[in-house]
Amino acid sequence: MIKIALDVMGGDNCPDSNIDGALLALEKSSDIHMVLCGPEELIKEKLGAKSKVSMDRISIIDASEVITTNEHPVSAIQKKKDSSIVKGIMAVKNNEASAFISAGSSGAVLAGGQLKLGRVKLVQRTPLATIIPTKKGVSLLLDCGANVDARPEWICQFARMGSLYMEKVMGIKNPVVKLVNLGLEDEKGNAFIKSVKPMIEALPNINYQGYIESREIPYGAADVIVTDAWTGNAMLKLYEGTGSVLISTIKSTLMSGFITKIGALLIMPKLKKELKRFDASEYGGAPLLGLKGLIVKCHGNAKAKEICNAILQCESFVNAGINEVLTEYLEEDAKAIDEAMKLFGNA
Amino acid sequence: MIKIALDVMGGDNCPDSNIDGALLALEKSSDIHMVLCGPEELIKEKLGAKSKVSMDRISIIDASEVITTNEHPVSAIQKKKDSSIVKGIMAVKNNEASAFISAGSSGAVLAGGQLKLGRVKLVQRTPLATIIPTKKGVSLLLDCGANVDARPEWICQFARMGSLYMEKVMGIKNPVVKLVNLGLEDEKGNAFIKSVKPMIEALPNINYQGYIESREIPYGAADVIVTDAWTGNAMLKLYEGTGSVLISTIKSTLMSGFITKIGALLIMPKLKKELKRFDASEYGGAPLLGLKGLIVKCHGNAKAKEICNAILQCESFVNAGINEVLTEYLEEDAKAIDEAMKLFGNA
Numbered sequence: 282m283i284k285i286a287l288d289v290m291g292g293d294n295c296p297d298s299n300i301d302g303a304l305l306a307l308e309k310s311s312d313i314h315m316v317l318c319g320p321e322e323l324i325k326e327k328l329g330a331k332s333k334v335s336m337d338r339i340s341i342i343d344a345s346e347v348i349t350t351n352e353h354p355v356s357a358i359q360k361k362k363d364s365s366i367v368k369g370i371m372a373v374k375n376n377e378a379s380a381f382i383s384a385g386s387s388g389a390v391l392a393g394g395q396l397k398l399g400r401v402k403l404v405q406r407t408p409l410a411t412i413i414p415t416k417k418g419v420s421l422l423l424d425c426g427a428n429v430d431a432r433p434e435w436i437c438q439f440a441r442m443g444s445l446y447m448e449k450v451m452g453i454k455n456p457v458v459k460l461v462n463l464g465l466e467d468e469k470g471n472a473f474i475k476s477v478k479p480m481i482e483a484l485p486n487i488n489y490q491g492y493i494e495s496r497e498i499p500y501g502a503a504d505v506i507v508t509d510a511w512t513g514n515a516m517l518k519l520y521e522g523t524g525s526v527l528i529s530t531i532k533s534t535l536m537s538g539f540i541t542k543i544g545a546l547l548i549m550p551k552l553k554k555e556l557k558r559f560d561a562s563e564y565g566g567a568p569l570l571g572l573k574g575l576i577v578k579c580h581g582n583a584k585a586k587e588i589c590n591a592i593l594q595c596e597s598f599v600n601a602g603i604n605e606v607l608t609e610y611l612e613e614d615a616k617a618i619d620e621a622m623k624l625f626g627n628a
Numbered sequence: 629m630i631k632i633a634l635d636v637m638g639g640d641n642c643p644d645s646n647i648d649g650a651l652l653a654l655e656k657s658s659d660i661h662m663v664l665c666g667p668e669e670l671i672k673e674k675l676g677a678k679s680k681v682s683m684d685r686i687s688i689i690d691a692s693e694v695i696t697t698n699e700h701p702v703s704a705i706q707k708k709k710d711s712s713i714v715k716g717i718m719a720v721k722n723n724e725a726s727a728f729i730s731a732g733s734s735g736a737v738l739a740g741g742q743l744k745l746g747r748v749k750l751v752q753r754t755p756l757a758t759i760i761p762t763k764k765g766v767s768l769l770l771d772c773g774a775n776v777d778a779r780p781e782w783i784c785q786f787a788r789m790g791s792l793y794m795e796k797v798m799g800i801k802n803p804v805v806k807l808v809n810l811g812l813e814d815e816k817g818n819a820f821i822k823s824v825k826p827m828i829e830a831l832p833n834i835n836y837q838g839y840i841e842s843r844e845i846p847y848g849a850a851d852v853i854v855t856d857a858w859t860g861n862a863m864l865k866l867y868e869g870t871g872s873v874l875i876s877t878i879k880s881t882l883m884s885g886f887i888t889k890i891g892a893l894l895i896m897p898k899l900k901k902e903l904k905r906f907d908a909s910e911y912g913g914a915p916l917l918g919l920k921g922l923i924v925k926c927h928g929n930a931k932a933k934e935i936c937n938a939i940l941q942c943e944s945f946v947n948a949g950i951n952e953v954l955t956e957y958l959e960e961d962a963k964a965i966d967e968a969m970k971l972f973g974n975a
Contacts, residue, residue, distance in 0.1 A: 429817070430819050463857075510810075511859070516842070519843065523866075524874065526762075526847060527870075534899050544890075551884060555878075556878075
């Protein structure tokens with residue numbers, strides 16, 4: 282049985298979205314046990330209102346406090362020891378759960394993971410990795426905001442962690458890894474990219490295929506898109522913003538008159554299905570990789586379905602045993618980078 | 629009469645798109661004179677095939693060579709002295725034209741402008757500024773790719789040049805200027821942003837309103853969005869890619885069956901009008917600011933309408949006399965930054 286902790290008080294639609302998501306996941310997989318973190322009374326009341334809920338695979342960790350998105354993340358984590366986020370993360374630390382999911386404050390979830398859980402041996406920084414929808418399917422973009430002012434070695438570790446995630450959790454064989462740059466030519470890039478290039482090219486047993494221009498990202502030109510947190514965060518937010526503006530423009534145009542409303546009736550079933558592929562909530566949350574245990578951040582507006590998908594994603598992650606093999610990979614990578622840099626230095 | 633040079637051989641649709649664009653602009657404005665750069669024979673032949681073309685406001689600079697997008701920009705500029713790009717830029721340098729427009733190799737146009745034309749006094753770097761469509765109208769994003777590895781002072785100059793451009797060329801009164809960051813809180817940002825912050829806040833007589841998250845860009849949350857060329861280029865290309873993937877998904881869905889085709893007929897007139905607002909070609913090209921003279925880069929796939937709009941944009945720029953007032957602004961800005969940094973240093 283894989284134990285997964287869930288922040289019942291996280292997100293705009295809490296607590297119902299979280300409780301419903303947990304129940305949905307319990308239905309879909311018989312191998313998970315949910316650890317619900319939040320006010321015990323409230324959780325019991327909500328569960329009691331549902332019919333046919335068995336408590337066999339549910340336990341509750343009572344947490345009276347809630348960290349809001351307005352609070353300073355680090356100080357909130359330090360002060361609110363009885364919050365659902367801190368208690369959930371501590372459950373992972375104390376081996377009472379293998380993973381923790383929250384749709385609450387991104388900053389607090391990131392800071393809590395980084396402060397409270399140790400890193401897997403040899404991991405230098407823990408990137409936030411986001412599954413983004415593309416024309417072809419999905420890609421993993423990392424780092425999306427956990428570590429600004431990155432070092433070249435971190436980027437190489439992100440490439441490795443991203444590749445393992447897409448292969449073992451998302452089931453993509455030999456995932457294509459690319460590095461964000463201004464152009465595809467060798468001489469393109471800022472000083473940082475030029476220092477990453479010889480290192481990432483040295484990684485053994487990874488399907489690294491060079492640079493990607495951001496224009497190609499929505500087309501699904503890579504399975505794993507690796508970049509620093511500054512660039513990743515700016516791109517992720519722009520991607521979300523652009524999609525939402527375009528879709529809302531289309532919707533309001535369709536509803537703007539009688540003729541277009543009739544047209545909308547005719548096209549909506551198919552169009553909805555197509556646009557749904559661009560809806561990130563279909564694919565669960567954003568994992569913070571490289572920690573001892575797994576932390577997944579869902580969108581603030583996550584509904585039950587996204588929470589459920591994030592729970593199933595955690596199950597796959599734990600089953601794949603990624604953290605168990607990661608150190609060995611990173612050791613080999615570091616050796617290969619060292620050798621390449623010696624050659625590079627002599628060249 | 630404002631003389632504007634045009635690269636007849638630039639872009640995927642050359643030479644027709646360029647010649648048609650020039651003729652369209654001559655029709656729309658009686659105050660411009662076009663200087664067409666390219667093979668004289670070809671240009672004469674193309675103009676001869678049109679009816680009613682008067683040569684009164686057209687001159688030709690014969691250029692036998694063409695720089696392709698596959699060539700290394702700097703070496704192409706140095707070697708191909710008889711190319712339409714080099715000859716057009718030299719026309720600006722020699723005061724035979726006030727501005728030069730090309731839909732050809734971005735790299736060559738940028739490098740040519742930076743190598744051949746001097747900078748306006750006190751300008752440290754010349755940013756590439758792109759007009760991007762938003763839900764509200766248009767914004768100016770700069771730097772979009774001219775100067776990687778920026779210094780904080782450059783960003784402040786970009787803010788000033790962008791603000792002047794939006795006010796004097798695009799007619800937006802007191803344009804709102806914002807700086808791209810990961811979040812809106814004061815403590816957010818990487819080391820670079822933290823060094824820009826006190827400087828940009830010190831600029832006098834500018835409507836600087838703090839940070840912008842990239843998510844807000846498509847909503848039109850600022851008139852001038854200032855960032856370093858690395859981030860600007862990654863965001864611009866992602867913006868273009870996302871828009872084009874979403875719009876192509878919608879179009880192919882609409883054409884995918886009989887019922888949806890009927891629906892499409894009903895909604896298309898209105899939808900096309902709405903989506904057109906997100907079509908960058910409506911707004912002309914991307915100016916390279918801060919040069920002695922003006923260089924404007926159009927999209928490689930620019931059609932006559934975009935070329936025409938870029939020409940009219942150049943006319944407004946020259947009429948507004950931006951380059952004549954820029955040095956004075958930059959001098960005041962530098963003083964204000966110096967004073968602020970003294971205070972900042974003592975704090």
